[in-house]
Amino acid sequence: MQKYSGFGLLKHALSHHENWQRVWRNPVPKKKYDVVIVGGGGHGLATAYYLAKVHNITNIAVLEKGYLGGGNTARNTTIVRSNYLWDESAKLYEHAMKLWEGLSQDLNYNVMFSQRGVLNLGHTLQDMRDISRRVNANRLNGIDGEVLDPQQIKEIVPMMDCSDRPRYPIMGASWQPRGGVARHDAVAWGFARAADALGVDLIQQCEVVDFIIEDGAATGVRTKTHGSISADRIGCVTAGNSSVMAKMAGFKLPLESHPLQALVSEPIKPILDTVVMSNHVHGYISQSDKGDLVIGAGIDGYNGYGQRGSYHTIEHTVQAIVELFPVFSRVRMNRQWGGIVDTCPDACPIISATPVENLFFNCGWGTGGFKATPGSGHVFAETLAAGEASEMAKPFSMFRFHDGALIDEHGAAGVAH
Ligand code: FAD
Ligand code: PYC
Numbered sequence: 266m267q268k269y270s271g272f273g274l275l276k277h278a279l280s281h282h283e284n285w286q287r288v289w290r291n292p293v294p295k296k297k298y299d300v301v302i303v304g305g306g307g308h309g310l311a312t313a314y315y316l317a318k319v320h321n322i323t324n325i326a327v328l329e330k331g332y333l334g335g336g337n338t339a340r341n342t343t344i345v346r347s348n349y350l351w352d353e354s355a356k357l358y359e360h361a362m363k364l365w366e367g368l369s370q371d372l373n374y375n376v377m378f379s380q381r382g383v384l385n386l387g388h389t390l391q392d393m394r395d396i397s398r399r400v401n402a403n404r405l406n407g408i409d410g411e412v413l414d415p416q417q418i419k420e421i422v423p424m425m426d427c428s429d430r431p432r433y434p435i436m437g438a439s440w441q442p443r444g445g446v447a448r449h450d451a452v453a454w455g456f457a458r459a460a461d462a463l464g465v466d467l468i469q470q471c472e473v474v475d476f477i478i479e480d481g482a483a484t485g486v487r488t489k490t491h492g493s494i495s496a497d498r499i500g501c502v503t504a505g506n507s508s509v510m511a512k513m514a515g516f517k518l519p520l521e522s523h524p525l526q527a528l529v530s531e532p533i534k535p536i537l538d539t540v541v542m543s544n545h546v547h548g549y550i551s552q553s554d555k556g557d558l559v560i561g562a563g564i565d566g567y568n569g570y571g572q573r574g575s576y577h578t579i580e581h582t583v584q585a586i587v588e589l590f591p592v593f594s595r596v597r598m599n600r601q602w603g604g605i606v607d608t609c610p611d612a613c614p615i616i617s618a619t620p621v622e623n624l625f626f627n628c629g630w631g632t633g634g635f636k637a638t639p640g641s642g643h644v645f646a647e648t649l650a651a652g653e654a655s656e657m658a659k660p661f662s663m664f665r666f667h668d669g670a671l672i673d674e675h676g677a678a679g680v681a682h
Contacts, residue, residue: 292466294491298326300649301486301496303473303510305329307338307449308627308634309502310456310467311642312649314372317463319643320650325465326496328488330472334453337504338635340572340604342527342549342561344540345636346383346444347408350399351672353660354613355406360657361640362408362443368639374455376447377554381539383444384418386589388433388545395676396439403441411440421539424592431588433546446540446551446559452638476514482622483514500625500649505570505605507615507628516620518628519666520607524565525632525682526574528582528601530593532556541589544676548585558596560586564606564632564682573603606631608682611671616645616658625649626663632682 300316302309305327316322329335345365347358369375387393396412403410415427418438427435461467470490477485477493485495501510511518533556542549549561562582565574579601587594608631609615615629627645630637647655654662665671 291468291470294326294466294468294471294494295324297495298466299324299496300498300500301325301494302327302500302502303486304336304502304504305333305457305467305469306336306502306504307334307453307456307638308504308630308641308645309500310334310453310460311638312500312502312627312645313465313467313642314456314460314463315643315646316650317460317465320646322650323464325460326494327460327465327467328471328473328486328494329467329469330489332469333457333467334450337604337606338449338453338638340527340602341449341635342551342559343446343449343635344383344444344542344549344551344561345378345447346441347636348383348385348399348403348410348439348441348444349674350402351674352406353672354674355403355408357640357644357657357661358637359406359408360643361637364639364643365447366443368452368455372455372459374451374458376451376455378445378447379554380443380445381551382421382440382442383540383542384413384421385439386418386435386541386543386545387437387439388435388543390436392545393437396437400439409441409443413438413440422537422541424536425541425589426591433588435589444540446553447635448554449635456638456642473510474513476621476624478514478621483624498623498625498649498652500627500645502627502645504628504630504634505607507607507626511619511626514619514621514624518615518626518663519610520615520629521568522570522605522607523567524569524571524574524603525606526562526565526579526601526603528560528562528579529553529557529599530560530596531599533558533596543585543589546585546588548582548589550586550590557599558593564608570605571603572605608632610666612674613672614641614661615663616641616648616654616661617663618648618654619663623652
């Protein structure tokens with residue numbers, strides 16, 4: 266057996282790593298697939314997995330311009346909840362919640378789904394009215410939820426300042442015990458591994474630069490690195506880049522792309538075992554299993570594609586968190602980053618056929634799509650397999666912006682952006 270030491274060992278390890286990556290990353294694409302999925306984030310990978318598992322369609326390629334799960338899937342604060350106001354969205358997010366509840370077993374991969382409960386705080390009378398309305402609507406839809414007063418909140422999060430000292434004292438909260446967090450990378454890897462095992466080609470470093478459209482129907486994609494690839498159906502799942510993709514296909518989507526930021530602290534001992542969100546002072550926080558405090562900021566007001574945001578936005582968030590948790594004022598922050606989210610005017614997604622035959626889009630999840638990952642993939646797989654919107658996808662057609670059938674979750678859905 267060959268022995269390696271020092272630089273030789275490093276070179277050997279690196280070449281092994283590269284070879285492994287080459288095998289895993291880039292199977293040589295076939296010339297023709299039944300389905301090509303553009304975008305290897307959680308939603309694209311989940312779509313491929315459910316197409317293969319539920320619909321028995323395995324001649325699929327996922328084309329990812331960077332690395333799998335490196336977009337918003339890797340950049341989010343991992344909050345999972347289903348306490349949406351309107352029937353259509355509540356149904357969709359609750360569908361996802363049910364899939365989350367069995368996901369680690371289904372994928373045989375620990376996605377670290379932790380149902381530690383989500384609190385949405387209210388700081389004004391109007392917040393409390395909105396909270397009551399949302400919790401009532403949730404319960405009518407069979408979704409768990411309670412309205413809590415400050416004393417009950419204090420019992421769940423003893424170190425949060427529930428007194429009347431803060432500028433905006435906590436007046437109450439909605440509480441969804443089945444909500445929580447999951448491990449973002451693991452979700453992407455779990456779906457990727459399971460899809461790969463079912464025969465799906467996962468092709469990284471493969472940017473789609475155009476759609477091939479003949480007589481109004483999509484027949485394939487052009488890529489930067491792998492030439493043209495044909496497909497019977499194409500699903501585009503590119504989050505913040507979706508309006509750019511739509512432009513390639515010759516239509517417009519009512520999406521805006523904005524930076525959204527998050528940050529984590531140094532790891533500390535377990536101190537916070539639930540998720541706290543406040544729209545009003547705007548900050549949300551949980552603690553990862555590694556110990557970092559995971560803090561999400563507000564959306565930047567300008568449009569942009571740089572995966573970073575402006576300083577004043579996170580400064581404001583940290584102020585809000587310190588006001589809620591004075592005890593965290595001494596914790597040091599470690600890293601900050603941004604993702605590009607694609608927001609729709611009604612803060613609901615698009616899962617839809619398009620004006621181009623055989624081309625489908627799944628996008629517009631904005632700042633809230635991580636929680637939907639399994640549900641989104643499941644519903645989009647059904648849509649791609651049938652070639653038309655599935656029952657659950659129907660309300661989320663892109664054509665609702667022509668018809669006026671919006672599902673307005675803005676300010677209603679428990680998150681302020
Ligand atoms: P992505 O993971 O972004 O995947 C899209 C992929 O498409 C990317 O990997 C990209 O490289 C690829 N792509 C783009 N263009 C091309 C092309 N031309 N060719 C090939 N590939 C292409 N949601 C929640 O539910 N809870 C939260 O707590 C939460 N917090 C968030 C915090 C932050 C800071 C951010 C940025 C987002 C947050 N979200 C949250 C939103 C959530 O992250 C997204 O809605 C969700 O991850 C979208 O998943 P996706 O797979 O659609 O997108
Ligand atoms: O939708 O719950 C959510 C969320 C939290 C942070 C960003 N989005």
